[in-house]
Amino acid sequence: MLSLITWILLLLSCNLFKYSASALREATIQYKPLPSLREQARIRDHWLKERISRIPSLLKKHGVDAWLMSQREHAEDTIWWSIKNATDYDAHRRTVLLFHTNESTLEGYPNPIKWVDNTGQVWPELLRVLKDFNPRRIAINIDQNIAFAGGLHVGEYDTTAQALGPEWMQRMVNVPLLGIEYVTTKLETQLEYYRDMQDIVWLMMEEGFSRHTINPGVTTTEDLSWWYREKMLTLNLxxxxxxxxxxxxxxxxPGWSGTDDIIQEGDLLHIDWGITAMGMNTDTQHMAYVLRDGETDAPDSLKQGLKKANRMQDIHLDIMRAGMTGNEVLENCLAQMKVQGIEGQIYSHPIGDWGHDAGAVIGFTNMPEHVPILGELAILPDTYYSIELYAYHFVPERNETIRFRIEENAHWDKETERWKFVKGRQEKFYLIDKSKDTPLWKVQV
Structure with a gap:
């Protein structure tokens, strides 16, 4: 007869084999890694060089001769994060930048001219350059309404005014479209890596909305949120x-937090999140369904809700054009939705250097029909947008009208002069099937 210890070892080996087999079945998702951090820095600095090379033409386009920024460590201008090198974080000491139009008087100067100083010596040197260059209009970032044009801190403004004096301060002008256009314009070479980031996002949602991570009746929505945070670290995101x-x-x-529920069979799950890598950001919303015993697919009533939201996406992309204001796109979308008998809300925004990037917004959750200032901006080409919205749909089995919330990132396509989804869009639910093996996450062997 087998001894007790032998039986225990046999049971343990069977249990280990069970989870090993489960791991082989579940671990089918293969993530394509982004370049190493060192290579990413090289790529990002190449992009930066190309982006900054466009600034002189932007200055001329917006009728200014120079663009002056002054910031200190921990008190950076908003634009700093789009003009810094990949290996820079905070600005060093006081960092002053003067972008110019490459006029002959500044021939031989770098662009931008940069000072890093904590002694005050920057100011006489800046004054000397300004006298040589003699710019008539100098843009500074003092806009009261747009963050990407209002990043000059009050203390730095006062210091600059005191150092330069009224003669030069009279030439300072607020040109909000300068910062907006610089930040939001994307390079063609960025799209390849932005697609790779979208692939990672979709794969993470496929893995997260599965029995790999979810055990209905046990796993909570907060558990799942933190799984995503931990998973990102393993992918260097x-x-x-x-x-x-x-x-x-x-x-x-839609809001700034999720729920704290135990995930149950029959639940309709939703995620709103984004990743950051390569100096770029994503923003995505997808949905999943937890199958009940005997179900092999989501109920048709839920599928109809998702299709309605997909139809809103079609309307949005059909109407959206460069040159239209955000409010014009919103008004036309709402009118077309009414014609088609669709109720819902649109709250789309630019995306790229920031999750909520510079440029025209198309609705806010608390401003469903018209957005002052940001909605009145013109939509620019060569930008990325998050097409973010929800459709109302009545679900008879639940006697509830649910907001079917989806969001996808779109890029500007030069050939068609339209926006297209970078990866695609969600057209069917992720399905969590309780009949499959125990989740691998948090398994105690």
Whole structure:
């Protein structure tokens, strides 16, 4: 007869084999890694050089001769994060930058001219350059309404005014479109890596919305949110917002947090999140369904809700054109939705250097029909947009009207002069099937 110790070892080996077999079945997702951090820095600095080379023409386009920025460590101008080298973080000491139009008087000077100083010596040197160059209009970032044109801190403004004097301060002008256009314009070479980032996002959602991570009746939405955070670290990624996981009900509304529910069979799950890498950001919203016993697919009523949201995406991309204001796109979309009998809301935004990037917005959740200032901006070409919206749909089995919330990132296509989804869009739910093996995440062997 087998001894007790032998039986225990046999049981343990069977249990280990069970989880090893499960691991082989579940671990089918292969992530394409982004370049090493060192290579990423090289690529990003190449992009930066090309982007900065366009600034002189931008200055001329917007009728200014120079663009002056002054910032200190921990008090950076908003634009700093789009003009810094990949290996820079905070600005050093006081960093003053003067972009110019490459006029002959500044021939031989770098562009921008840069001073890093904590002694005050920057100011007489800046004054000497200004006298040589004699710019008539100098842009500074003092806009009251647009963050990408209002990043000059009050203390730095006062210091600059005191150092340069009224003669030069009279030439300072607020040109918000300068910062907006610089930040939001994307390079063609960025798209390859932005597609790779979208692939990673979709694969992470496929893995997260599966039995690999979810055990209905045990796993909570907060558990899943933190799984995404931990998973990002393993892929050398970070994020610009905490992944927000929700169980969608009639009361669920877009916001800044998810829910804290135990995930159950029959739940409709939702994620709103984005990753950060290569100096770029994504923003995506998808949905998943937890199958009940005996189900092999989501109910048709839920599928109809997703199709309605997909139809809103079609309307949005059909109408959206460069040169239109955000409010014009919104108004036309809402009118077309009404014609087609669709109720919902649109709140799209630029994306790229930031999760919520510079440029025209198309609706806000609290401003569903018209957005002052940001909605009145013209939509620029060569930009990325998050097409973010929800459709109302009544679900008879639940006696609830649910907001079907989806979001995809779109890029400007030069050939068609239209926006296209970078990866595609969600047209069917991720399915979590309780009949499969125990989740691998948090398994105690």
């Amino acid at each position: 970070t994020t610009w917002n905490h992944p927000r996981i929700s169980v969608l009900t009639e009361e669920s509304f």
